[in-house]
Amino acid sequence: xxxxxxxxxxxxxxxxxxxxxxxxxxxxxxxxxxxxxxxxxxxxxxxxxxxxxxxxxxxxxxxxxxxxxxxxxxxxxxxxxxxxxxxxxxxxxxxxxxxxxxxxxxxxxxxxxxxxxxxxxxxxxxxxxxxxxxxxxxxxxxxxxxxxxxxxxxxxxxxxxxxxxxxxxxxxxxxxxxxxxxxxxxxxxxxxxxxxxxxxxxxxxxxxxxxxxxxxxxxxxxxxxxxxxxxxxxxxxxxxxxxxxxxxxxxxxxxxxxxxxxxxxxxxxxxxxxxxxxxxxxxxxxxxxxxxxxxxxxxxxxxxxxxxxxxxxxxxxxxxxxxxxxxxxxxxxxxxxxxxxxxxxxxxxxxxxxxxxxxxx
Amino acid sequence: xxxxxxxxxxxxxxxxxxxxxxxxxxxxxxxxxxxxxxxxxxxxxxxxxxxxxxxxxxxxxxxxxxxxxxxxxxxxxxxxxxxxxxxxxxxxxxxxxxxxxxxxxxxxxxxxxxxxxxxxxxxxxxxxxxxxxxxxxxxxxxxxxxxxxxxxxxxxxxxxxxxxxxxxxxxxxxxxxxxxxxxxxxxxxxxxxxxxxxxxxxxxxxxxxxxxxxxxxxxxxxxxxxxxxxxxxxxxxxxxxxxxxxxxxxxxxxxxxxxxxxxxxxxxxxxxxxxxxxxxxxxxxxxxxxxxxxxxxxxxxxxxxxxxxxxxxxxxxxxxxxxxxxxxxxxxxxxxxxxxxxxxxxxxxxxxxxxxxxxxx
Numbered sequence: 001x002x003x004x005x006x007x008x009x010x011x012x013x014x015x016x017x018x019x020x021x022x023x024x025x026x027x028x029x030x031x032x033x034x035x036x037x038x039x040x041x042x043x044x045x046x047x048x049x050x051x052x053x054x055x056x057x058x059x060x061x062x063x064x065x066x067x068x069x070x071x072x073x074x075x076x077x078x079x080x081x082x083x084x085x086x087x088x089x090x091x092x093x094x095x096x097x098x099x100x101x102x103x104x105x106x107x108x109x110x111x112x113x114x115x116x117x118x119x120x121x122x123x124x125x126x127x128x129x130x131x132x133x134x135x136x137x138x139x140x141x142x143x144x145x146x147x148x149x150x151x152x153x154x155x156x157x158x159x160x161x162x163x164x165x166x167x168x169x170x171x172x173x174x175x176x177x178x179x180x181x182x183x184x185x186x187x188x189x190x191x192x193x194x195x196x197x198x199x200x201x202x203x204x205x206x207x208x209x210x211x212x213x214x215x216x217x218x219x220x221x222x223x224x225x226x227x228x229x230x231x232x233x234x235x236x237x238x239x240x241x242x243x244x245x246x247x248x249x250x251x252x253x254x255x256x257x258x259x260x261x262x263x264x265x266x267x268x269x270x271x272x273x274x275x276x277x278x279x280x281x282x283x284x285x286x287x288x289x290x291x292x293x294x295x296x297x298x299x300x301x302x303x304x305x306x307x308x309x310x311x312x313x314x315x316x317x318x319x320x321x322x323x324x325x326x327x328x329x330x331x332x333x334x335x336x337x338x339x340x341x342x343x344x345x346x347x348x349x350x351x352x353x354x355x356x357x358x359x360x361x
Numbered sequence: 362x363x364x365x366x367x368x369x370x371x372x373x374x375x376x377x378x379x380x381x382x383x384x385x386x387x388x389x390x391x392x393x394x395x396x397x398x399x400x401x402x403x404x405x406x407x408x409x410x411x412x413x414x415x416x417x418x419x420x421x422x423x424x425x426x427x428x429x430x431x432x433x434x435x436x437x438x439x440x441x442x443x444x445x446x447x448x449x450x451x452x453x454x455x456x457x458x459x460x461x462x463x464x465x466x467x468x469x470x471x472x473x474x475x476x477x478x479x480x481x482x483x484x485x486x487x488x489x490x491x492x493x494x495x496x497x498x499x500x501x502x503x504x505x506x507x508x509x510x511x512x513x514x515x516x517x518x519x520x521x522x523x524x525x526x527x528x529x530x531x532x533x534x535x536x537x538x539x540x541x542x543x544x545x546x547x548x549x550x551x552x553x554x555x556x557x558x559x560x561x562x563x564x565x566x567x568x569x570x571x572x573x574x575x576x577x578x579x580x581x582x583x584x585x586x587x588x589x590x591x592x593x594x595x596x597x598x599x600x601x602x603x604x605x606x607x608x609x610x611x612x613x614x615x616x617x618x619x620x621x622x623x624x625x626x627x628x629x630x631x632x633x634x635x636x637x638x639x640x641x642x643x644x645x646x647x648x649x650x651x652x653x654x655x656x657x658x659x660x661x662x663x664x665x666x667x668x669x670x671x672x673x674x675x676x677x678x679x680x681x682x683x684x685x686x687x688x689x690x691x692x693x694x695x696x697x698x699x700x701x702x703x704x705x706x707x708x709x710x711x712x713x714x715x716x717x718x719x720x721x722x
Contacts, residue, residue, distance in 0.1 A: 020649050154606045157518050161615055211589055213597045228572055236574045238599045245515045245615040247643035254522055254606040261624060271650040282608035288381050289632040
């Protein structure tokens, strides 16, 4: 049986994050770097040379040229969020499968246009939330899903912060209202909200109330914010995201029988292995001198990094569509959309003066 | 120079927690178990026998008798919260120094009566928040206070939960409206709020808004709740406490330059050593494959447990008053009062339908 041909990726733009994803495509066993396009062909050429594109890879001086290359199977879109709807819809119309950076859109109405275009053209859509693809994530999910080890989820807290440089706070697309208007909420907050939804089996919260201390820059873009999310069954979650605090990427999930802690969920401390802490029926000894049992550390190894596993998963789905007439996997756009819905609700609550916002699917 | 005589402790009641504190008095080098009183002399006798009271210790069939024993220097009050004001005021009036279990009172007005009685009688007042006295706590504080390692505090999250047994949820004083009306908020939430105030250098938040998902039992006592706290400088804190989730006792503190994590702040995993995680200027390597630097684990050893260090500190202050004409240390009642103020504000916000409550000192 012949080996399935590799899925050929075209890059639409040369943003900083594209360097990491080009390495991921190179590392994924079923994908290949095929093309890169930039509004400047010199920039595209330099990017291809610096990021391991093979000599045969195509270098284009426009985004359109990548979409018009008939050999491109899938495109990676690291453009500013305000450009997502235009280029993702166009890519889908050219029958290109789409790996879309997060936040997937400025709001869910825009994302619904992207979903519709992908569905009508039969192409796979997946967002660029890398940690979803680390084997640790499924191991943590096994723990959270185990009624004997974790019980029912009651409370979740997640934070993702990093301290942006003065240059970032002045010039990065993520602080520009015309480029990434969702600021820290769309960038860092996206991960926290995805983590919370992931822990809650993607059941949407009913109500979201933003915290009263968002920080905005002079042109109104959010640099730090948080919220509390409420579900009908009584469980709740809090999150905090910021461009103004030292790096932190935490999930704390509290269940009736167990507890989960992870401190590097967005990017593991090390590439080849990652850990989390799980505890079940924690108690103390008779004299209250120590915990019995104490939380256990679980270490999960991976040969290739999470971003390469992400590319691998997308390429697998694309290959199934291309060679086996499979349908696109709806799970990925569905969880992207739910994440965007909660991002939108947090934004709406902030804009409405921290009033409760109801979420409707 | 003669050794300073040991401070003689009398126990008012034989609650479960009193077992642990009697062990602490026995372990503290400057304190001695002198008397125990219960409404039942048989219970007092059994308690003394089971908890290492010396043969010469006094056993009384009433609380009053302990207060009337002229040899008792300090009393330990583990009574239900609703009885604190009566017995703490009476103890102070008998010139006994007071180690008072938390929550210190049902509300700050009651606690102010206790403070006034202690001040007018020149006796030391301290609450029973043991973790304040662990050497780890001052090491963590050093880190949080270091502008080069931690910077300015921006966000804090703390949770303290444990899963109470069916018997506890039916019979414990902490679920009875006439005994410990503050329920999980006064018991577990006390620790979270103290941790948050401690991290914030005891600067009171300006506004408190309770989370909308408190759980109450059939007679209205809180079994789980949370809140968000806001300071004028923009920093904020969230907390969650519960009798209904697996044991967790966490502090996550995010600063502009550093991050602190501790998972066993209320009771260390082990008695002889405790740890926390600190990170400063966390970043990633050039290729975004790992964190550089990664958080560091700090281990702090202690010869005697935190509760014995608490007794030791109280006995030291009492000895200074008794033998060196020192004044009582105001720090301890001051931080007890601030903690109670925030407990009261969370309770008020819950009772007012989750409205913002302003805190005034």
